Amino acid sequence: MKRRDFLKVSAMATAAIASNPLSAESGTEPSKKPIVKQYTEIGKTGLKMSDISYGTGRLPSASMILRAIDRGINYFDTAPDYGSSEEYIGEAMNKIQRDKIIITSKFCSPYAYPSHLSLGSKKKQFVNAVEGSLKRMKTDYMDFCFVHAIGEQSDNREKEEKRLLDEEMLSAYQSLKKEGKVRFLGVSSHGPKNMEHLLMTAVQSGHFDLIMPSFNFMTFPRIPDILKEAKKRNVGVVAMKTLAGAKESGFDSKGAPFAPAAFKWVLNHPEVTGLVITIKTIADLDLYLTASGARFSSADQKTLDQYARQFGNQYCRTGCGDCESACPQKVSIATTLRYQMYFKDYGIEKSAMESYAKLEAKADKCADCITEDCREACTYGLPVSTMLRQAHDDLSFIV
């Protein structure tokens, strides 16, 4: 083929592709690639989500959204403070059949994480946050809007309860729902304080259609009660932080692959509607979708046991926070160690450092601590003080 001929066909090919928009129903990806095999209704919303769904915290491009849709993923979890995620969704929007996918975002500002609207925000601010998201995503509505990371902004349970059931937020949601801009309300939590209590309050309040807790095979003794209550009240449950620290880069099970095993464990709970997982690459997509609709096997359990043995004394259980009251310096232990997990295990160093910079009670105080009360207070026997010192060193580069 001559160079001229080679180049000329490009315009024709582009036109052909443009006239064949992707949708959740019309796949173009060959079937030999893993695809979604299980969809479940989210509570009583009438919306069915893919069991493996897309957490867009590190979305690399609009094309990844389209690839995921073609593999059957139909639920996309985003937020204004997830980098360019909402803009990428907007870029993909003209190739998407909007009513075939579920988009969730947060009451949040588009600044470095965490930028969730705090207690004291006015109705107008909640409305503006949603309208900003819709504009960036080039859509008229979002399916769910989340009160995000409940339990993170304050150690005070009552204060976070107020944020959860904030009248300004609820009033904004009702207005947005009436205008067709938001269809349902959700709440997410990875603690560190009062996660179980706050999520139970959310479920029992009747205001929320969906909860998104941290949930994986290594933690959360009290979560099953919430799952049961959610099931009873027809509230959907979408799990996050399902990889228990995502330390798989240094882990070779020599058996069932770790990530699909961890997903299958979560999805094996009938109360769980689905899970969201960060998908950065096509290889991630290929691997993660092998867990869709699959049974949790004894080989999977063996892999998870092996992981727990190897990392059980290194993984700070997201959402726990049991040790925090033991610290006389009031260091934000669980949040610091969660940011450390983002830094080391998720590989999002800069974002983790930015978030840590915004934390008020950093772990700098741990350097001179001699009592190390946190070590004794950890339910799982982690060397908390040592971990905090290391975390501070890693995360404190950006002031």
Next chain:
Amino acid sequence: MVQSTLYRLLLVALLPLIALVLYREGQQYDPALISFSTTQSADETPGEFFPREIEGLSRSGPVRTYTKENLYEYVNGHAEYFISAGFKKLVVGEYTSHPGNEPDAVIDIYDMGRSIQAFAIVTDESRGELHEIFPGLRGFRTPLSLSFAKGQYYIKIAAFNESLSLEVIARTMDAGITEGDDPFSEFASFPDIGEIVATRFIKEAYRGLDFLNNVMEREYKVKNGTVHVFLVLDDMNTIDAAVESLVAYLKESDIAYSEMKKGESTMYRIDDPYEGVWFLISSPGRIVGALGSVNDRLIDLLYTGGES
């Protein structure tokens, strides 16, 4: 005499046209990447960039210097990140409002060896989106820090006093730092095809493709839309491995593509259902590609490297 006057009048009449051409051409450059400062002498050390006073603060104590051997003392847990990105030397200057007090501001100057490596650090830190700090300088801000790249240097200003203007400090540092290498030579590989919207550095998995790492991308606004041109400069083995992985991925995914060889270069035209038609051209030590509203002229330009 009359003829001479006519020539002069003609030249005067042409001045607005010349100005218009200069203005239009000037818009082709990304202000974040162009410095019109005088090139410094090769033996200048970054420590000399610290002024005695800045934003009402005085320099306190000696300038501290860190090398690859002891960088971990300053950025424990993060030293490897800098070293793998080309780090040569770090100098740290502290400023205080009252001698003997804790510093009100700390300025780090990382010599990253090459402008592209400094640029990579600042874009990575900003998660790919740099913002205009002031006209002519783009960087990244957090509430109490500001970072930018100038030539081969990555500069980070940290304030411990909320009343300080990080922009004023950045402006002073920017004026005082002059490039010590051949700045921006890598960016010359990008074609001149339209208005530059942004230039980014993507450390891993460009557009989700696991095999395309350390990618520089420039986004252009052109007549009929947007074009993304991407560039990878690396050793021959890395480039060959990336291309091999690309071909394997295309075959495995049943994505149609054509390839054509010319000399040491190979051009791939990929009919991608998700990206549209895009192009990738590999040659020893380099990959260049384009996505978006790509036309034949651009591909020709990338393929021939500007040769006729």
